[in-house]
Amino acid sequence: MNARTVICVAGRRVLEVLAGLGIRVILLDEEIPWDVACGVDLPVECDLTDWQACEQAVRKLLARTGTAADAVISVRDSHVPLAGFLAARLGIAGLPLHAALNCHDKARMRRVLDGAGLPNAKFALALDQKEAVLLADAVGYPLVLKRTRSAGGSAVRLCADAAALASVAAEFTAAGEPAELLAEEYLDGQEYAVQSVTISGQTEILSVFRTHIGPAPRFAEVGYDFPCDLRPRHYGELTRYVERALAAVGLDNAVAHSQVRLTRAGPRLIEINPRPPGGLLAHVSEVVSGVDLVRAAVEAALGEPLTRTAPLASRFRYRCIVFDRQGYLGYDPAALAGPQPGGLTPIVEVDAEPGDLVLAVDHPDGGVYGRIVVFGNDADDLGASFADVLGKLKISLAGQPPARYPSLTTCGA
Amino acid sequence: MLLTGSRMLSEHGQDGYLVRLAGSVDEVDPGEWDAVALAAGGSIFHSHAWHAAFEEAAPGSVTAAHLLAYQGRKLTGICPAYLTHDCPRLAYAFSLGLPRDLDIRGPILLAHSLASLSGGPLVLPGHQAASRAIDAGLRLAAGDLGAWCYGYANIRPGPFSGWLLAQGYATAEVAIDYVVTNSWTTTADYWAAMRSRRRQSLRGARQRSLAGGLQVTAEPPEPAAAITLIHQLLEAKGSPADLLPARFLEVVLRNLAPYERSILARDAEGTPRAVFTGWRFGDHQAMWLAGLAGDRSSPFEPYHAMLAELVETAIREGVRTIDLGRANGDIKRRYGARSAPLLLGLRSGRRDLDALLHLWCADLQRRNYAVLNGLETASRCC
Numbered sequence: 001m002n003a004r005t006v007i008c009v010a011g012r013r014v015l016e017v018l019a020g021l022g023i024r025v026i027l028l029d030e031e032i033p034w035d036v037a038c039g040v041d042l043p044v045e046c047d048l049t050d051w052q053a054c055e056q057a058v059r060k061l062l063a064r065t066g067t068a069a070d071a072v073i074s075v076r077d078s079h080v081p082l083a084g085f086l087a088a089r090l091g092i093a094g095l096p097l098h099a100a101l102n103c104h105d106k107a108r109m110r111r112v113l114d115g116a117g118l119p120n121a122k123f124a125l126a127l128d129q130k131e132a133v134l135l136a137d138a139v140g141y142p143l144v145l146k147r148t149r150s151a152g153g154s155a156v157r158l159c160a161d162a163a164a165l166a167s168v169a170a171e172f173t174a175a176g177e178p179a180e181l182l183a184e185e186y187l188d189g190q191e192y193a194v195q196s197v198t199i200s201g202q203t204e205i206l207s208v209f210r211t212h213i214g215p216a217p218r219f220a221e222v223g224y225d226f227p228c229d230l231r232p233r234h235y236g237e238l239t240r241y242v243e244r245a246l247a248a249v250g251l252d253n254a255v256a257h258s259q260v261r262l263t264r265a266g267p268r269l270i271e272i273n274p275r276p277p278g279g280l281l282a283h284v285s286e287v288v289s290g291v292d293l294v295r296a297a298v299e300a301a302l303g304e305p306l307t308r309t310a311p312l313a314s315r316f317r318y319r320c321i322v323f324d325r326q327g328y329l330g331y332d333p334a335a336l337a338g339p340q341p342g343g344l345t346p347i348v349e350v351d352a353e354p355g356d357l358v359l360a361v362d363h364p365d366g367g368v369y370g371r372i373v374v375f376g377n378d379a380d381d382l383g384a385s386f387a388d389v390l391g392k393l394k395i396s397l398a399g400q401p402p403a404r405y406p407s408l409t410t411c412g413a
Numbered sequence: 414m415l416l417t418g419s420r421m422l423s424e425h426g427q428d429g430y431l432v433r434l435a436g437s438v439d440e441v442d443p444g445e446w447d448a449v450a451l452a453a454g455g456s457i458f459h460s461h462a463w464h465a466a467f468e469e470a471a472p473g474s475v476t477a478a479h480l481l482a483y484q485g486r487k488l489t490g491i492c493p494a495y496l497t498h499d500c501p502r503l504a505y506a507f508s509l510g511l512p513r514d515l516d517i518r519g520p521i522l523l524a525h526s527l528a529s530l531s532g533g534p535l536v537l538p539g540h541q542a543a544s545r546a547i548d549a550g551l552r553l554a555a556g557d558l559g560a561w562c563y564g565y566a567n568i569r570p571g572p573f574s575g576w577l578l579a580q581g582y583a584t585a586e587v588a589i590d591y592v593v594t595n596s597w598t599t600t601a602d603y604w605a606a607m608r609s610r611r612r613q614s615l616r617g618a619r620q621r622s623l624a625g626g627l628q629v630t631a632e633p634p635e636p637a638a639a640i641t642l643i644h645q646l647l648e649a650k651g652s653p654a655d656l657l658p659a660r661f662l663e664v665v666l667r668n669l670a671p672y673e674r675s676i677l678a679r680d681a682e683g684t685p686r687a688v689f690t691g692w693r694f695g696d697h698q699a700m701w702l703a704g705l706a707g708d709r710s711s712p713f714e715p716y717h718a719m720l721a722e723l724v725e726t727a728i729r730e731g732v733r734t735i736d737l738g739r740a741n742g743d744i745k746r747r748y749g750a751r752s753a754p755l756l757l758g759l760r761s762g763r764r765d766l767d768a769l770l771h772l773w774c775a776d777l778q779r780r781n782y783a784v785l786n787g788l789e790t791a792s793r794c795c
Contacts, residue, residue, distance in 0.1 A: 052513055
């Protein structure tokens with residue numbers, strides 16, 4: 001049997017998975033470091049914002065090498081639409097382009113949910129700052145203001161009143177470029193992260209995590225718990241809603257990481273990411289579901305059955321390292337530990353060096369500085385394990401930089 | 414190409430709706446057609462009279478191919494549509510830059526035109542599923558009529574446009590319309606609800622025009638004068654007159670005379686200097702076109718006085734929504750208008766071609782935003 005060939009738009013971890021599956025890889029990226037290029041079958045560097053140039057480059061490559069590609073995938077938010085475009089143009093498997101666009105553009109997603117008659121957050125759009133200050137007329141306060149086409153929390157702010165809305169709208173449009181702003185009613189309720197795979201229109205929920213959200217205005221995700229401890233009725237309501245939402249946006253032959261809030265009026269979608277979750281979430285999902293979401297993304301794109309293994313644990317506690325104020329970080333590097341394949345040892349990652357300045361979680365430029373994950377099968381053991389890891393890490397926050405760092409004044413900054 | 418009369422397009426069993434293709438609006442009783450349009454909250458651009466005019470003298474080259482949804486013998490939905498061989502506005506949109514490999518050959522089946530301020534299907538309350546049956550009918554009709562793609566022009570964001578996104582339509586916001594929702598009982602309420610500085614500013618602008626001898630009234634303009642003013646404004650904006658040929662305007666003004674709610678500005682000598690051409694249909698009033706004398710007056714000299722007169726007249730008549738049309742958003746917003754995007758949605762049924770339509774629509778929308786933000790200019794106004 002001929003080896004299958006997959007065109008992969010950007011990505012790194014997915015390349016290892018593809019290689020492990022014996023799949024030939026055409027890697028498309030803006031810049032491909034030599035070590036990465038050596039690890040793939042056919043590297044192609046091109047401008048990923050010029051979709052037609054990408055198509056042309058791939059067509060040339062396929063013609064020159066006599067290769068036939070089977071599917072296109074991307075596990076990076078910003079490139080998922082390009083993967084859908086290439087799949088459609090080349091006539092091969094991949095996420096439908098309209099589904100990619102419906103997930104990528106938050107306003108489109110809201111419109112699609114309305115079109116499907118699904119419960120949805122109230123929303124309104126503005127094309128400039130002057131219109132933005134009027135958005136509350138349709139949505140009410142508090143509202144959440146977002147740019148329609150950006151991932152992550154940096155372009156999401158809670159606005160409690162007209163003054164906040166005007167200020168945030170000015171910030172989001174400061175670059176002077178056209179920016180579509182989306183105001184959504186603030187959805188009050190517990191948030192859940194739902195991991196799923198959809199093949200031939202059938203969605204399987206792989207895992208549901210209880211999500212911990214940081215303070216306004218950024219709402220950074222600061223932790224996850226599994227199991228999610230939802231009552232069966234609410235669990236069913238939540239997962240059925242996600243299945244309907246995924247069908248509405250047209251998602252197929254792909255995995256998804258969806259964020260949903262369970263409000264008093266029922267579940268309401270925050271967003272759908274048509275790719276595996278980032279960071280350690282894909283790993284912890286595999287530990288508790290037995291399905292590697294990156295591998296599942298490849299298998300779903302190729303229309304192949306999922307590879308499943310027995311779950312290694314029935315519980316995890318995942319906490320992000322965040323701070324309620326700014327300061328200079330201290331911790332014991334000896335306590336750091338990365339994920340171990342097949343292992344259930346705690347994971348401890350810190351993204352900053354001891355002595356680095358860190359910002360509060362509610363600071364616009366602040367965020368998450370690391371994560372601690374413990375696994376187990378018993379809730380009490382999980383708590384003890386987490387406390388043990390935290391004790392060994394010895395995190396501290398100082399008001400002054402350590403002596404080995406010159407002060408800003410000394411530097412003359 | 415002429416359609417050979419009406420026929421049942423499909424025994425589309427979806428929720429029991431049958432869809433018929435009609436080669437002319439004349440195949441449907443005007444009262445029956447307008448009853449659906451009114452019950453569905455449609456504007457003049459869905460009226461029987463508008464489409465009778467459009468069939469008679471549309472800009473470019475089009476053939477009527479309307480979709481009608483029936484439940485039993487009852488007309489439950491209308492979707493005016495045209496097999497569009499040539500449309501000046503569409504040609505302009507294509508001229509802005511098509512993706513390589515997007516080879517346009519043959520007509521488009523469009524429901525219904527970029528010239529109007531609203532499009533798409535209208536269905537009776539409680540018959541939302543008829544829209545989906547109509548969409549299925551549009552697809553079948555496109556195939557039968559040899560259209561390379563089909564879709565909707567100038568539809569508003571809402572559940573139907575959301576449903577189109579889910580079906581894989583490539584969509585773009587191609588223009589912004591400005592609409593005032595009338596929530597005032599009297600004109601005094603309207604002015605009182607405005608911030609005092611704005612009220613003073615707008616009243617001042619109106620007073621200056623009137624003090625200069627301008628007379629602004631709600632009255633039907635003499636057609637020839639209106640057409641001259643409309644073409645003079647097109648010329649001033651650098652837009653070609655083929656967007657709105659005189660013959661088309663003549664037929665529209667004649668057919669829609671019973672609905673006319675135009676605003677006319679005359680100078681001290683009684684000569685027409687500016688016009689807002691518009692109509693009332695049900696609770697909805699639409700100011701479709703503006704015309705302005707090309708000499709003497711500064712571009713917006715009569716504009717404030719006319720907008721104020723228009724809004725006041727509409728409030729007095731109990732109109733629910735006042736559509737102020739495209740362009741000049743900054744000024745229209747001061748009178749309480751909010752922007753309402755107009756969407757173009759297209760689909761070919763071919764996955765590779767649809768991908769290019771998505772790409773083209775993304776570029777079209779980017780250009781529209783750039784124009785709105787003053788980063789680009791458009792050479793097609795109104």
